[in-house]
Amino acid sequence: SQTIHQWPATLVQPVGSPLSLECTVEGTSNPNLYWYRQAAGRGLQLLFYSVGIGQISSEVPQNLSASRPQDRQFILSSKKLLLSDSGFYLCAWTVSRELFFGEGSRLTVL
Amino acid sequence: AQSVTQLGSHVSVSEGALVLLRCNYSSSVPPYLFWYVQYPNQGLQLLLKYTTGATLVKGINGFEAEFKKSETSFHLTKPSAHMSDAAEYFCAVSLNQAGTALIFGKGTTLSVSS
Numbered sequence: 693s694q695t696i697h698q699w700p701a702t703l704v705q706p707v708g709s710p711l712s713l714e715c716t717v718e719g720t721s722n723p724n725l726y727w728y729r730q731a732a733g734r735g736l737q738l739l740f741y742s743v744g745i746g747q748i749s750s751e752v753p754q755n756l757s758a759s760r761p762q763d764r765q766f767i768l769s770s771k772k773l774l775l776s777d778s779g780f781y782l783c784a785w786t787v788s789r790e791l792f793f794g795e796g797s798r799l800t801v802l
Numbered sequence: 803a804q805s806v807t808q809l810g811s812h813v814s815v816s817e818g819a820l821v822l823l824r825c826n827y828s829s830s831v832p833p834y835l836f837w838y839v840q841y842p843n844q845g846l847q848l849l850l851k852y853t854t855g856a857t858l859v860k861g862i863n864g865f866e867a868e869f870k871k872s873e874t875s876f877h878l879t880k881p882s883a884h885m886s887d888a889a890e891y892f893c894a895v896s897l898n899q900a901g902t903a904l905i906f907g908k909g910t911t912l913s914v915s916s
Contacts, residue, residue, distance in 0.1 A: 793845030
């Protein structure tokens, strides 16, 4: 069966430090992959999606970037974190338009 | 442009009472509609979805939703609330035929009191 994993689960970083959140999917090939951010009171915001290796679409211009070095690996990065980057980050993948979410990564920028 | 509006950011009910969470959508193409539930510090879990066919959709945990094209609505209901239903609920609409992105509403937090 298909599973999706994110790590780390929680992260506390100082302003200006780099970020790397990793997501991997098991049990499927060539999935569509997504990064969402959930900030308090703001619902779910689509940040990036990818339909294949090296193919990244950005929905919102920001301080973050995404990469897909392998078919089932999706990485969210930042070179210098801002306070406003704090939030709950969710990786997801789709089959037949249904999204399956990872466990989430809570980032606190101090 | 496609969008989803969830009316009421917070809904409170008593245990055993009817749950009604409202969702209205805007879409230029026939929509695929979804409801997700999120428990604290967890990812989202699919409750139910409408694609084609029967407009009344039944999901997990006793929830159901009805697609009403004339009202552009997809409200979520449950006849009798349980304490374990307390969570945040998200309505979503599929943007395109390829299903490469979903648009989510801002969420409704459901509180259940005893």
